[in-house]
Amino acid sequence: MSNSAGAAVLTTTDLPAAIRAVRTLLGIADIAQGEVDFEAVIRSPTVLTRVRHVLPDLRWWASAGQEHGSSEAGDDPAGCLPIRVFDWGRPLDRAEPFISALGSDPAAVRWDLDAWPAVPEAGLEEISQKYAYLTLTVNSRDLYQDEPSQDHTVHVHVRNRNGDQFPRVHWLADQVGGRFTGRVEIAPL
Template sequence: MSNSTAAAVLTTTDLAEAIRAVRILLAISGGSPEVDYDARITSPDVLARVLHVLPNPDWWSMEGPERGSAKAGDDPAGCLPIHLSHWGAPDSAEPFIAALGPEPAALRWDLDGWPAVPEAQLELITEKYAYLTLTVNSRDLYQDEPSQDHTVHVHVRSEIETDRIGWLADRISGRFTGRTESAPF
């Protein structure tokens, strides 16, 4: 198992701006990445909307899996609040975001890599360290810091790669805030 460093490069209350930034960074990375969905859901209405977008996610009660889980065949609506997780379906990312309302979530795109940028002396970064995360209604990767804004994180090998982080931030009119998190994968 390896870790990447997730660097916050844009925090905004404007969800459309955050989505625009994600689209730009996805275009820079190239390829067609898989997406990991991770959310904390407390509302039956939000749960219904999310299940419409992601019909068979993995989930478990935030009070513990013994209180209810997808593996046990329980009804998630009767086990709220739940932690929901899903993998795949990149075309479901924006509908998932729209379904969330105020609930916190993170979407992580597993990229093919960050490109080499010779004029900036940046080498190719392979998929092992190239991810992109959008946290919705949360500032951190794991929804431990709920907020009313949204943060775009670029993942690199380590926080000392400030040139790469800054170059990516510049592409979305963002800036490296200095805030990083270790992201085990």
């Protein structure tokens, strides 16, 4: 098992600005075979209805534990709120509708990229798919929805190897008008 370093490059209360930053970064990345993963805590029946419209076969379990309800058991999520969503390997076009459905519930949307390309003029080599990810945390400051907030953070993931990839983090932050502050979370892959 490997880990990536999820480095925060932009935090804002302006969700459309965070989405624009994600679009810019996706424009830089190789996404030909990309997928998107969702993790969320859904507390509201209204949000649940909107999310299920985007992902009708949503994968989830009750926050109290799977024995209290899950999609695997065929339970009704509305009767098990709050629920935790762990839904992986979706098409890229599901990301923005999912984000729009969230309201104030916290989530992490992670784009699994094919690569961060080489940037010769910045001295950056290509980073393969194994370490190329982009995460937008919505209504949360961290990758795991443990720090709910009213802002949103864009994280870029690179290989966690003695900090030698942080020049790429700085370069990516510059592309979206952000700034790498040194805040990094380890994300198991």
